[in-house]
């Protein structure tokens with residue numbers, strides 16, 4: 001056995017091209033661990049998913065593949081986009097794998113690489129706590145089979161020669177559910193906005209749904225309208241809803257501020273303001289890839305999916 005391992009942080013190739021300027025943190029007090037919820041995803045795949053979500057690309061500072069490859073994501077000093085409300089002072093590491101439904105253990109290769117990476121980070125920032133995403137926000141990530149206690153001991157596992165590879169089930173994309181067609185909800189009251197509020201709403205639609213079709217963009221407006229009408233959010237005005245703490249990611253990750261709404265978005269926002277609710281009263285939406293792991297997925301009623309978004313009441 002040996003505690004030696006080659007420690008190398010590799011750059012994804014082809015390189016991840018970030019569509020935004022990556023800001024640097026000013027504080028580092030925690031390491032937050034995640035899983036990909038996929039055994040096969042590459043950094044480029046996750047980069048694309050996070051771009052779709054408006055995160056401005058790969059949200060983690062680092063990632064560790066099941067074969068022990070360590071990838072640089074945003075880099076060690078960067079402001080990540082991985083744990084809502086907790087990105088300003090933490091380093092996010094994602095492990096390839098599905099540790100919510102895997103019944104076999106994390107491979108030694110991945111475990112030892114993760115431990116080496118955490119030791120490296122702590123050699124720079126001191127003995128900062130090691131947390132799971134679920135310790136910070138309501139989520140199952142990084143999954144019940146993630147060896148959190150063992151990781152926290154930071155001892156490499158003795159490596160035995162691998163005779164046969166784990167029998168792993170190939171990762172399948174989430175099965176597409178049959179999608180009920182959105183239907184009008186006549187309960188939604190009309191909304192009149194100032195020019196300033198209208199611009200803010202267009203920015204949010206750009207940040208959340210610029211890649212969606214016309215209905216997908218209008219659905220974001222309907223969720224916001226439903227929130228204004230709902231007693232649940234104690235926010236009765238548009239700006240209160242948009243800037244409510246821990247709600248819309250674009251407010252935190254800067255996408256809202258750099259938004260450049262185009263004519264199609266403005267048209268769809270206006271259309272959604274003057275039409276009946278098309279969202280069946282939805283109050284939440286997430287990217288469909290988080291349909292099993294997001295807080296909304298675990299605590300709310302799924303209503304339907306439309307393009308990249310799952311909607312919940």
Ligand SMILES: [Zn+2]
Pocket residue numbers: 033034035082133139141142
């Ligand atoms: Zn996570």
